Amino acid sequence: MERERAHLAGSRAALRAMRADAESLDISDVTANWVNAEVLRAQLDQRIESLADLAHTPLFFGRLDYEHPHTEADSAPASPYAHHAGHSFYIGRRHVHDAEGDPMVVDWRAPVSEPFYRASKKDPQDVALRRRFGYTGGELTAYEDEHLGDPAEASQASALLQREIEKPRVGPMRDIVATIQPEQDAIVRSGIEGTVCVQGAPGTGKTAVGLHRVAYLLYTHRERLARTGTLVIGPNRSFLHYIEQVLPALGELQVRQATVDGLVEEVAGRYGVQVRGRDGAETARLKGDARMAQVLRRAVRAGVTLPAEGCVVVRGSRRWRIPSYELQELVEELLQRDMRYGAAREALPQRIAHAVLVRMEQAGEAPDDRVQDAVARNAAVKAVVKTVWPAVDPAKLVLRLLSDPEFLAEQADGLLDADEQQAVRWAKPARGVKSATWSAADAVLVDEAADLVARTPSLGHVVLDEAQDLSPMQYRAVGRRCTTGSATVLGDLAQGTTPWATASWQEALSHLGKQGSDVEELTQGFRVPRDVIAYASRLLPAIAPGLAEATSIRESPGDFAVRAVAAEERTDAVLAACRASLGREGSTGLIVADARVPALAAALEEADLPHLAPGEETSAGVRLTLVPATLAKGLEYDYVVLDEPAAIVSGEPDARTGLRRLYVCLTRAVSGLAVLHTEPLPEALTRT
Numbered sequence: 067m068e069r070e071r072a073h074l075a076g077s078r079a080a081l082r083a084m085r086a087d088a089e090s091l092d093i094s095d096v097t098a099n100w101v102n103a104e105v106l107r108a109q110l111d112q113r114i115e116s117l118a119d120l121a122h123t124p125l126f127f128g129r130l131d132y133e134h135p136h137t138e139a140d141s142a143p144a145s146p147y148a149h150h151a152g153h154s155f156y157i158g159r160r161h162v163h164d165a166e167g168d169p170m171v172v173d174w175r176a177p178v179s180e181p182f183y184r185a186s187k188k189d190p191q192d193v194a195l196r197r198r199f200g201y202t203g204g205e206l207t208a209y210e211d212e213h214l215g216d217p218a219e220a221s222q223a224s225a226l227l228q229r230e231i232e233k234p235r236v237g238p239m240r241d242i243v244a245t246i247q248p249e250q251d252a253i254v255r256s257g258i259e260g261t262v263c264v265q266g267a268p269g270t271g272k273t274a275v276g277l278h279r280v281a282y283l284l285y286t287h288r289e290r291l292a293r294t295g296t297l298v299i300g301p302n303r304s305f306l307h308y309i310e311q312v313l314p315a316l317g318e319l320q321v322r323q324a325t326v327d328g329l330v331e332e333v334a335g336r337y338g339v340q341v342r343g344r345d346g347a348e349t350a351r352l353k354g355d356a357r358m359a360q361v362l363r364r365a366v367r368a369g370v371t372l373p374a375e376g377c378v379v380v381r382g383s384r385r386w387r388i389p390s391y392e393l394q395e396l397v398e399e400l401l402q403r404d405m406r407y408g409a410a411r412e413a414l415p416q417r418i419a420h421a422v423l424v425r426m427e428q429a430g431e432a433p434d435d436r437v438q439d440a441v442a443r444n445a446a447v448k449a450v451v452k453t454v455w456p457a458v459d460p461a462k463l464v465l466r467l468l469s470d471p472e473f474l475a476e477q478a479d480g481l482l483d484a485d486e487q488q489a490v491r492w493a494k495p496a497r498g499v500k501s502a503t504w505s506a507a508d509a510v511l512v513d514e515a516a517d518l519v520a521r522t523p524s525l526g527h528v529v530l531d532e533a534q535d536l537s538p539m540q541y542r543a544v545g546r547r548c549t550t551g552s553a554t555v556l557g558d559l560a561q562g563t564t565p566w567a568t569a570s571w572q573e574a575l576s577h578l579g580k581q582g583s584d585v586e587e588l589t590q591g592f593r594v595p596r597d598v599i600a601y602a603s604r605l606l607p608a609i610a611p612g613l614a615e616a617t618s619i620r621e622s623p624g625d626f627a628v629r630a631v632a633a634e635e636r637t638d639a640v641l642a643a644c645r646a647s648l649g650r651e652g653s654t655g656l657i658v659a660d661a662r663v664p665a666l667a668a669a670l671e672e673a674d675l676p677h678l679a680p681g682e683e684t685s686a687g688v689r690l691t692l693v694p695a696t697l698a699k700g701l702e703y704d705y706v707v708l709d710e711p712a713a714i715v716s717g718e719p720d721a722r723t724g725l726r727r728l729y730v731c732l733t734r735a736v737s738g739l740a741v742l743h744t745e746p747l748p749e750a751l752t753r754t
């Protein structure tokens with residue numbers, strides 16, 4: 067222990083020296099101008115920030131002793147003469163080296179760290195000793211050894227791991243670098259080229275795995291991703307708030323986080339669209355149907371006409387005439403090519419100019435590229451393009467589609483029947499983009515139309531969390547943001563709470579444009595106590611037949627109670643249950659049907675129980691959060707008080723969605739769950 071503490075002290079000193087080095091760098095000599103200087107300064111500041119020694123995050127959490135010498139960048143044994151090769155490595159959140167450049171701590175993402183997560187007695191991967199460290203308030207207080215090369219040593223579950231998993235939860239989500247499990251690590255470290263889809267029951271670590279995968283990819287492909295960018299997509303703002311500190315804690319400050327709605331509204335907003343309206347469930351489902359992509363594809367091209375007349379270009383004393391049939395051929399050829407509408411519109415004048423140039427050459431002239439450009443900009447050519455291939459504004463196009471029955475009927479012919487067309491159309495036709503009542507699903511249509519006109523830039527990697535809830539059109543919107551990159555798709559079919567939630571991952575992947583990607587399954591649950599997950603799983607046959615029940619690797623069975631209370635006592639019973647939970651360590655979430663939020667917020671206030679909204683940070687003073695059922699997804703609390711399951715179910719447009727919402731709410735608890743009800747419980751829950 068003395069030696070390990072000395073190594074910790076030494077590593078801290080080395081980190082301080084690295085920071086001091088970075089701070090003292092004088093960049094005035096190497097930067098030619100102030101723009102370069104600013105860029106370099108910002109990078110340096112970021113490096114200095116990333117080198118901070120945070121007292122409460124241990125610098126290393128594990129150690130590997132190899133049988134043979136290794137280097138940091140390689141998991142295979144190195145030649146004994148390799149520079150910086152060693153037998154023993156400390157694994158931590160970031161790399162730290164001493165004055166000679168020898169590693170004091172290696173990054174958990176380095177190849178040499180991998181066996182810390184993966185090696186086993188069966189497959190020791192050249193590891194003789196794996197040591198896990200335990201900390202209490204920043205102090206190194208314990209360690210645990212496994213001698214992987216010693217077949218006589220009995221395998222036993224790690225007490226430190228168990229302690230980490232059962233630790234009370236306060237505040238936002240934490241990283242899990244010290245305790246990533248082998249099946250999780252396999253996903254975290256899978257290659258950047260491929261898209262991975264993960265189906266996992268509640269609490270199996272999908273979100274955690276997705277975030278650690280981003281950190282891993284950034285480490286392994288830093289330059290490429292710095293150019294192309296990475297993005298994490300979550301279901302709503304409170305969820306993003308809840309996870310926003312995980313990546314910075316892992317040293318990654320540059321990852322963008324957004325919701326699908328946020329992404330498409332940003333694009334639609336450029337065309338003047340502001341989302342203010344809401345669609346009914348059936349309308350939203352139809353607008354999210356993949357057939358809408360075909361309708362839009364037709365609609366974008368609907369304005370293209372075949373020229374009836376030829377085009378005459380006058381240059382100097384000469385006139386060049388391209389006959390209408392030749393123009394028609396050019397237009398038809400462009401229509402057949404798989405080109406963006408806008409790109410084709412830019413290509414058309416060049417094609418016409420080319421036809422003119424051919425004629426000039428035939429007449430003995432020797433025109434060059436500049437002449438072609440000039441002809442392409444000629445007023446006669448521009449006039450042809452304007453009429454045969456008119457500019458398309460995505461928002462105006464969607465507006466017309468949703469307002470003009472005849473236009474919609476033409477574009478949707480054979481795709482949507484008359485009833486469907488009527489459901490899709492706005493009840494009141496809109497006059498203009500600014501005054502129209504756009505819904506979130508409409509904004510997705512505008513995003514699709516915008517992409518048909520001009521290609522959406524693609525990122526290097528996109529993590530899509532709670533992916534089961536997206537409509538086919540939303541999958542397409544995400545897919546076009548990673549056409550040249552890859553994706554990590556995370557979700558649980560049983561937690562799909564939109565009327566259009568996906569029924570199969572293969573289908574979702576095909577809408578994303580990533581068909582045939584691997585689908586992995588995580589079944590080991592880290593959050594929900596055994597009794598609670600067993601209770602919630604009673605709903606599975608009704609909400610997702612065929613999905614396996616999650617296990618729970620928590621040893622404590624958890625506090626679990628279901629109590630019927632009389633109507634007049636219900637609010638008091640809820641308040642009492644909250645007080646009881648607040649008497650314990652950690653956070654409490656009071657989850658209620660959305661419609662019950664105002665009443666309970668008032669009751670909490672009257673009872674002097676201060677509370678937060680979901681995603682807001684708990685503090686020592688306020689550990690109670692009032693959670694509307696529709697925002698519970700992805701979040702967790704030590705203790706959950708669940709008010710009136712029947713109201714949560716009936717708050718949704720259909721029974722299956724209601725039961726799925728309930729399943730989400732029942733699986734938020736880490737240490738205890740109290741269910742209080744006045745109305746009868748949904749039948750699916752009372753079946754044993």
Ligand SMILES: Nc1ncnc2c1ncn2[C@@H]1O[C@H](COP(=O)(O)OP(=O)(O)OP(=O)(O)O)[C@@H](O)[C@H]1O
Pocket residue numbers: 230231240241242245246247250266267268269270271272273274275558561592593699700701702733
């Ligand atoms: N290997 C691990 N070690 C310690 N804690 C873990 C591990 N994996 C997951 N956890 C913890 O378990 C909890 C649930 O993880 P997470 O939220 O990622 O699950 P999820 O599968 O996304 O759940 P949901 O489906 O409910 O959204 C989190 O507190 C997470 O930190």
